[in-house]
Amino acid sequence: MCGFAGFIDFSNNTDRQASLSRMLDTIGHRGPDDRGVAIDSERGVFLGHQRLAIIDPENGRQPMSVVDNSVSVVFNGVIYNYLELRRELLAKGHPIKSYSDTEVLLYAYIEWGENCVARFIGMFAFAIWDKNKNKVFCARDRIGIKPFYYAIHQNTFVFGSEIKSILASGYVDRRANTAGLKDYITFQFCLDDKTMFEGVSKLEPGQAVTVDLSNRQLSVHRTQYWDLQYEIDTSHDESWFVDHLSGLVEDSVRMHLRSDVPLGAHLSGGLDSSAVVCLASELLVGEKVSTFTGAFRDGPQYDETAYAKKVSSFCGTEYNEVYIPGSELSTTLPNLMYYMDEPVAGPGSIPQYYVSKLAADKVKVVLGGQGGDELFIGYARYLVAYLEQCLSGAIYETAHTQPYAVTLESIVPNLPLLKTYKPMLQNLWGDGLFESADKRYFKLIDRSSSVTHLFNDDLLSSNYQPFESFQKIFNRDGLHSLINSMTYFDLKGSLPALLHVEDRTSMAASIESRVPLLDHRIVEFMARIPPNIKFANGRMKHLFKESVRNMVPKEIFERKDKMGFPTPLNNWARGVANDFVKDILLSPQARQRGVYDVRSVEKAINNEQEFGRAVWGMLCMELWHRIHIDQDTSVLNIRS
Known part of the structure; x- marks a missing residue:
C-alpha cells in the first residue's frame, strides 16, 4: 500500500524535479517508510513513489525497474495471488529475485503486456514506463478499490494516487467542476470519470489508459478492460x-x-x-x-x-x-x-x-x-423498490409473466424489515408510483430534492443532468432484472x-x-x-x-437491527458542535462564495432530521472549497 505521482512533460522545464517533489510531499502519509523517484528527463517521464512497506519490506522499493531500466513501475495496492504468479513467471524464465508483488507485477507486464491485468487478483493502481515501446501504461483494479487520477494539460499528462498531488504539480488550476458539484448534490459522489475539480479525471473501475510518447506528442487512449457480465447460471440449485x-x-x-x-x-x-x-x-x-x-x-x-x-x-x-x-x-x-x-x-x-x-x-x-x-443485497432500499414492483405485478397481474420476478406473496414475511423506513416509503410513494424502474430507483437515491433550496439557482442551471448519467448505468443491456440493475449501479x-x-x-x-x-x-x-x-x-x-x-x-x-454505521452528526450540529457548524456555513467566505442561499442554510442547521444528510453535505462542500479551492489552511491541524 503506497502512493505514487508522476507526469510526462517534454518541455525541458527546469522546475520539473521540483514539481515531482511537491507532488510526493502531499502524499507522504500514504507511504512514510520510503520515497523513491525514477526520472527519464530526455523522454520527459517523471515517476515518484511513497512506500508503506507490507510485502517483502526489504526488497520492494519503488519505482522498481528491470536490470536495463527499460521497464519501470510505480504501484499502489496488493496483488494477492503474487506467489502463484511468481512461480509461473519463474517457470517461464523471468529472473525474479524478491518476494515482492511489485516485482511480480513488473514481470507480468513483460510477459503478457497490457493483458497482465487479467491475471491479477487484487486491488491495484499503477503506472508502467515502457522505454522500448515509448509508452506509459496505467491501470486501476476491476472494482475501484485503489484510486488513479489524471489530468491532461496541453502536451502534459499528470497522474497520481490523490488529486492533491496533481494540484501540487503546478500543471492544473484549482477550479470547481459544475457537473461534479451537481453530481455531489444529487448522489453525494461523482459519476463516471468526473471529479469535483475542473480538468481532473479519474480512471473508472476496470479501466486502463495508454499514453503514447511518439514524436514527443502525447496520444492518450483509455479502455475498459473489465466490466461485470450477468450471464445467468441456470444449471445449479x-x-x-x-x-x-x-x-x-x-x-x-x-x-x-x-x-x-x-x-x-x-x-x-x-x-x-x-x-x-x-x-x-x-x-x-x-x-x-x-x-x-x-x-x-x-x-x-x-x-x-x-x-x-x-x-x-x-x-x-x-x-x-x-x-x-x-x-x-x-x-x-x-x-x-x-x-x-x-x-x-x-x-x-x-x-x-x-x-x-x-x-x-x-x-x-x-x-x-x-x-x-x-x-x-443488503440495503433496505432494494426491498423498498421490489415492494413497489410486486404491488404493480399483483395489481396488473404481470408478476408471473416476467423472468426472475419476485411476487408480493413471497416477500411478505420479510416486510417487517421496513418498519423503521417509513420516511423512505413516504418519500418514494409521494408521487410517481409505478413509473419506470429507473425513475423509481433514482428517486430512492436522489438527495437533491431536500437540498436544492440551499443553493443559488445559477449553480443548478447548467445543462448537465445527473439523471442521464444514472440512466446509462442503470439501463445497461444484459442486466435481466431490477435487482441486478440496482446493484450494478451501486457497484459502479x-x-x-x-x-x-x-x-x-x-x-x-x-x-x-x-x-x-x-x-x-x-x-x-x-x-x-x-x-x-x-x-x-x-x-x-x-x-x-x-x-x-x-x-x-x-x-x-440473527440480527435484524443492523443500520450501517450511524453517526450522530445532526445531534452534534444542534449541540456540542453548533458553533463550529455555524462558523463554517455562515462564514463570510461562505456568504461571498455565491453558491449557497445562506438564509436557507441557517434554517437547515436547526431543523435537520436525525439521519438527514443536508448539513453533512453542506459542511463537506464548504470545507472542500475552503481547503482545496481557496487554499485556506487555517482550519487544518495537520501539515498541508
Whole structure:
C-alpha cells in the first residue's frame, strides 16, 4: 500500500524535479517508510513513489525497474495471488529475485503486456514506463478499490494516487467542476470519470489508459478492460451456489491474510465484518487477531460494541475500541476533508477515520467487510423498490409473466424489515408510483430534492443532468432484472465512493485496508446467480447469510437491527458542535462564495432530521472549497 505521482512533460522545464517533489510531499502519509523517484528527463517521464512497506519490506522499493531500466513501475495496492504468479513467471524464465508483488507485477507486464491485468487478483493502481515501446501504461483494479487520477494539460499528462498531488504539480488550476458539484448534490459522489475539480479525471473501475510518447506528442487512449457480465447460471440449485460462495469467500480471506507485517481487522458487529473476522481467526492458526471497533456515547442506536464484543469473544481476538466525541468535530472534519480531496458520501467517514487511527497504533494492515451490502443485497432500499414492483405485478397481474420476478406473496414475511423506513416509503410513494424502474430507483437515491433550496439557482442551471448519467448505468443491456440493475449501479457509483473513504481514512493513518468480500471472483460469481435465488423472497443478504451460517455467532446471524454505521452528526450540529457548524456555513467566505442561499442554510442547521444528510453535505462542500479551492489552511491541524 503506497502512493505514487508522476507526469510526462517534454518541455525541458527546469522546475520539473521540483514539481515531482511537491507532488510526493502531499502524499507522504500514504507511504512514510520510503520515497523513491525514477526520472527519464530526455523522454520527459517523471515517476515518484511513497512506500508503506507490507510485502517483502526489504526488497520492494519503488519505482522498481528491470536490470536495463527499460521497464519501470510505480504501484499502489496488493496483488494477492503474487506467489502463484511468481512461480509461473519463474517457470517461464523471468529472473525474479524478491518476494515482492511489485516485482511480480513488473514481470507480468513483460510477459503478457497490457493483458497482465487479467491475471491479477487484487486491488491495484499503477503506472508502467515502457522505454522500448515509448509508452506509459496505467491501470486501476476491476472494482475501484485503489484510486488513479489524471489530468491532461496541453502536451502534459499528470497522474497520481490523490488529486492533491496533481494540484501540487503546478500543471492544473484549482477550479470547481459544475457537473461534479451537481453530481455531489444529487448522489453525494461523482459519476463516471468526473471529479469535483475542473480538468481532473479519474480512471473508472476496470479501466486502463495508454499514453503514447511518439514524436514527443502525447496520444492518450483509455479502455475498459473489465466490466461485470450477468450471464445467468441456470444449471445449479441454491445449495450449490451457497457452497460455492462459501468456498470463494474463504479463499479470498486466505489470500488477503498474506502480509509480512502485523495484521488486524475492523469489526462493527454486523454480518460482513464479523464473517471476515471469524474466517481470519480460523485461518490464522495459533495467532491472535487484533480487532478494532468504533462507537458513540450519544445513545444506544449509535453503539454496537456489544455485538462486536460477542464476535471478539467468539473468535478470541484482541479487542480494541474507540468512542468518538462530537466535541472534536471542529478539528477532525477539516483534517478529514483535506485527506479526502473531495466531499464524501456520508458521515460514516468520521468513525472510519478514528478506527483507522486506533488500528495504526498496533498494526499496518486491516481487513474489513466493505462491499457486502452492494454485493449481497443488503440495503433496505432494494426491498423498498421490489415492494413497489410486486404491488404493480399483483395489481396488473404481470408478476408471473416476467423472468426472475419476485411476487408480493413471497416477500411478505420479510416486510417487517421496513418498519423503521417509513420516511423512505413516504418519500418514494409521494408521487410517481409505478413509473419506470429507473425513475423509481433514482428517486430512492436522489438527495437533491431536500437540498436544492440551499443553493443559488445559477449553480443548478447548467445543462448537465445527473439523471442521464444514472440512466446509462442503470439501463445497461444484459442486466435481466431490477435487482441486478440496482446493484450494478451501486457497484459502479456508490461503492467506489465508499471505497474512496476506505482508502483515504486508512492512508491518512498510514495503514493498509483490505476488503476481501470484493475479490472480483466473488463479484463475478454473484452476477451469475439467478436473481430469484440470490434475492429469494426479498430476504436481504440471503445467499451470503446461508454461506456463513456456521461461521459466525448465532446473535450476529440473527440480527435484524443492523443500520450501517450511524453517526450522530445532526445531534452534534444542534449541540456540542453548533458553533463550529455555524462558523463554517455562515462564514463570510461562505456568504461571498455565491453558491449557497445562506438564509436557507441557517434554517437547515436547526431543523435537520436525525439521519438527514443536508448539513453533512453542506459542511463537506464548504470545507472542500475552503481547503482545496481557496487554499485556506487555517482550519487544518495537520501539515498541508
